[in-house]
Amino acid sequence: MSTTDATYGIWNRPLKKTGIVGFLTTVDHKKIGIGYAIGALFFLLVGGVEALIIRLQLMVPENNLVDARTYNELFTMHGTTMVFLAVMPLSAAFFNYIMPLQVGARDVAFPRLNALGLWCFFVGGIVVNLSWLYQVAPAIGWFGYAPLTTKPYSPDIGTDFWIVGLQILGIASLAGSFNFITTILNMRAPGLSMMRLPVFTWMTLVTSFLIILAFPPITIALVELMFDRHFGTHFFDVGGGGKPILWQHLFWIFGHPEVYILILPAMGIISEVLPVFSRKPLFGYPLVVFSGAVIGFLGFAVWSHHMFTTGLGIVATSAFAFLTMLISIPTGVKIFNWIGTLWGGRIRFTTPMLFALGFIWMFMLGGFTGIMHSSPPVDAQQQDSYFVIAHFHYVLIGGSIFALLCGIYYWFPKVTGKLMNDNIGKLLFYTIFVGFNLAFFPMHILGMTGMPRRTHTYKAEMGWAEPNFWSTIGALILGFGILFVVIQLIYSCFRGQPSGENPWDARTLEWDTSSPPKEYNFGYTPVIHSRDQVWENKYGAAEKKMGKIAPGPHGIHMPDQSWWPLMVAIGLFISGMGVIFHHQPMSTLLPFLPEGIHFHILYFTGFGMVVTFMSIILWAIEGPGGYHLHPTAEELEGAVQPDPQQGGHH
């Protein structure tokens, strides 16, 4: 049914939808979302294995499974992988797949830019993890504090892998966020006002704003660090007059919004799932949305609570403590609204619902310890102890990961048209829940009794052996739980029972289209009349039911596929490798080459930049392109013809 209008650009565009070429050139937000999910789940397992090695090392006192250097590499790569390569891209997978469906759009505003985000994510993840292959993994912590990261203290190129990888991942996040902001603000279906948007889409918007405002400071900080290491600047070099504390400020100006970048999408998912399985609309919708935005806003005003022990002075410390405590108010508002949603509802304990309920409980526990460290004197006690580890794993696993798993179970039928077995899902939830608490609850006690973070072993007489032992057992249970979720996910893709369009009797717009959705998402333009539109379609009054506008005589306009986003990312990879191996002999980069080849590796950067720029130019020249698809008559049942005066909504 598809017709190609014209050939744009100098070369013919890739038209194949399937196979490797179809994937590498895709501009479909749904395929891109799946690409993000595959990458994120892979890195989640990689980061999980790193965590398990850390736990096995700490299982018994004076263990020597790994040496101190390897241990440092492991916790650095674990943190970096989980934050940038697992939780963020898994959230991005949902942003990509679900958000355009929830706003009733055919795709995101800039489909090729979206593909660029995916490829930069893969390239960034590959660059960071290539350091393992060169046996120089960074050993600087995921926060990369100066002066440890400067050349005299970290002379090997592990830190450079980390810097360059993070820069490329930043491009991925920024490209995605500009796209999502434009899509949500500009491309909502007619009648879908901002205060009718599903909360998940709202949180996508808030998170995207956090990303575009928080990533530039880390980008500059990384540039400054790179210049310190390669070109002799003195930003963080004490000998040359630099101030290492500047790094901490710049890092946490990014880093604190970053933790809300990790948790707000999770809160959005929970706000979608609780109403569906309580059979009630979300309680206090405007407050939930508003408190999400307030959390995002306050997130920029609390960075120094990561630095209470650096001696900021009484005024600054008090101000940041006050603002930090303030954040517990909008967070509390959200939790009470979720409880209000559950209250009096007809609750169905499905797997996604269990994860959502687990989220509320576990996230609250993490929140309570968070309120504890918002007080500077308490924080001074807990700084750099296992208590802090317990805190942020409760908010990041009990919070983010629980919600993301909830989202996987909830939206799996939408993405594949198949069901994941609910009984196995519940069993895995309880496994994960028990394993998680067994792994991380003892860390509160370890922290209180003084066990420091980032220490690769401890003496038996410290009395930390028993909690550490049980913690490791818990971590193994948790690890197996998550591994089996991934296995169940893959299994259900092939062998799952058919789910039908809307197996949960859910309420938001993505459930109005087929499962999996067609390439063009909606055959018609939905006209929205209420917040819980799919429920109103079934149970609501006649005037609340959704309208449908058929596409015009030309059909639905679809963007053409493109090679250039991938080529831009490859160019960035080449130039990144050039920066990393700058000053190194050629045989470091390519060990199979004989030694003694003199080649300035920074030239690779120039070459990579040329590839990137040429690809951007060719990207611009080829234009969005496009062809038209025609939905079937069955899909257009009940749709009215478009008003010729209006036009537009293609």
Place this chain on the structure above:
Amino acid sequence: MSDLAAHADPLEELKQTNTGVENKKMAMWAFLASDCMFFGTLISTHLIYRKIYPTVVDPTQIFSIELTGFSSFILLMSSFLMALTVSSAHKGNLTSMRTFLLGTILFGGVFLGGQVYEFSHFVHEKGLTLSSSVFGSTFYTLTGTHGIHVALGVFWLAMWFFATLPKKFSQFTREERLPAQLITFWVALPVVMVLVYFIHHHSTAYLLIAAGWLVLFPVLMLVTTPLRGRYSHVNALDVETAGLYWHFVDIVWIIIFTAVYLVEYL
């Protein structure tokens, strides 16, 4: 695109979004918000170290405020020309659009030339380098990042200029005033360079630049052949979006010029 052709003004069609702002423009605004934080971080870094080390380097001994003041003025005037470019693009007046676009590119180029001169002057004659002091580190990183922004802007606008040209060289003479515009643009830079060579000081670099440009411009005309003939009225939005970027980069320069240069003369 065929489904847009039915409407009177394709530019109005693009405004039919929820907010009434075109998608490209919305994304550009979001990018500029992000870029504010980008420059904000760099400017803060510079000002923080300036406060810590007020006396280590005396920037007034290094800066040549007359030159930088002049190139800043030129950059601001380029914003004025950019506004005229966007206005003529929306009116569909291709002839004046080309004039103003070339003017914007030329002024951006003058600013960049001033920066290149300034950098080489500071490094070779004043001994200020990336690694000579923290001031050098923050100064070059901040102004260099801004320079890269201007260079990308010049590049972007140049692409749109080439896109407005007719597809075939033989059609050039049919376009009103186009040959004159191109020839002026081609010889203006070498003339200025030769003048600078005789009036300011006899450095062969100026003559090399003049000769280089005389060769480079025809080459540019050839290699940009795939771009030519692509501009249509609907691209006025793209020019406007590029204009937003251009104005932003100029506004940032006002802040940098104040915070880095003028402050030192208080």
